[in-house]
Amino acid sequence: GAGVSQSPSNKVTEKGKDVELRCDPISGHTALYWYRQSLGQGLEFLIYFQGNSAPDKSGLPSDRFSAERTGGSVSTLTIQRTQQEDSAVYLCASTLQRGLTDTQYFGPGTRLTVL
Amino acid sequence: DAKTTQPPSMDCAEGRAANLPCNHSTISGNEYVYWYRQIHSQGPQYIIHGLKNNETNEMASLIITEDRKSSTLILPHATLRDTAVYYCIVSGNQFYFGTGTSLTVIP
Numbered sequence: 001g002a003g004v005s006q007s008p009s010n011k012v013t014e015k016g017k018d019v020e021l022r023c024d025p026i027s028g029h030t031a032l033y034w035y036r037q038s039l040g041q042g043l044e045f046l047i048y049f050q051g052n053s054a055p056d057k058s059g060l061p062s063d064r065f066s067a068e069r070t071g072g073s074v075s076t077l078t079i080q081r082t083q084q085e086d087s088a089v090y091l092c093a094s095t096l097q098r099g100l101t102d103t104q105y106f107g108p109g110t111r112l113t114v115l
Numbered sequence: 116d117a118k119t120t121q122p123p124s125m126d127c128a129e130g131r132a133a134n135l136p137c138n139h140s141t142i143s144g145n146e147y148v149y150w151y152r153q154i155h156s157q158g159p160q161y162i163i164h165g166l167k168n169n170e171t172n173e174m175a176s177l178i179i180t181e182d183r184k185s186s187t188l189i190l191p192h193a194t195l196r197d198t199a200v201y202y203c204i205v206s207g208n209q210f211y212f213g214t215g216t217s218l219t220v221i222p
Binding site for chain 2: 044104
């Protein structure tokens, strides 16, 4: 079956513009995570969705960042008024269900470059 | 959530066993130890996980100490394709990925 997919794979934008990053999780997976990874750094948790529950937004770095998950499947991460420090790889992961034994399956990421 | 400590980098000769340590001294009784790896420019890939017993699969073995405060990931016969960053994570409400161990397999 298909894994987690993300689009676009690369995005170059100008400072101040808004961007939308898309994640298609594995079908049937109820939990979805967004992370970002700056060059040479580990993964930084941003947000997660679990079923119909309110998302945990505790990792979002500023109010310029927001995410939605429509119909419990596809998720969009939106960054408004992008800054150069937003440049990073944005990774999405999904799990069958959020629990202590859940394995996360990651997408290939979207590389965002803010000029 | 329990955090983990890993050495920043390690080298291993091709064909030899790679032993990657991880400390997780604040782990809770119901938290699992997960290992992922990230090959350059790719998303992280699941390797193995365990609670308190040692585990083995086709990729690796996981040895967890009796007090569960540390663990070791073993790649029994490292190949050049095993060169990657290896993350040790303790599950809980969220997954916290640190900077991992950068393993370089040397020919």
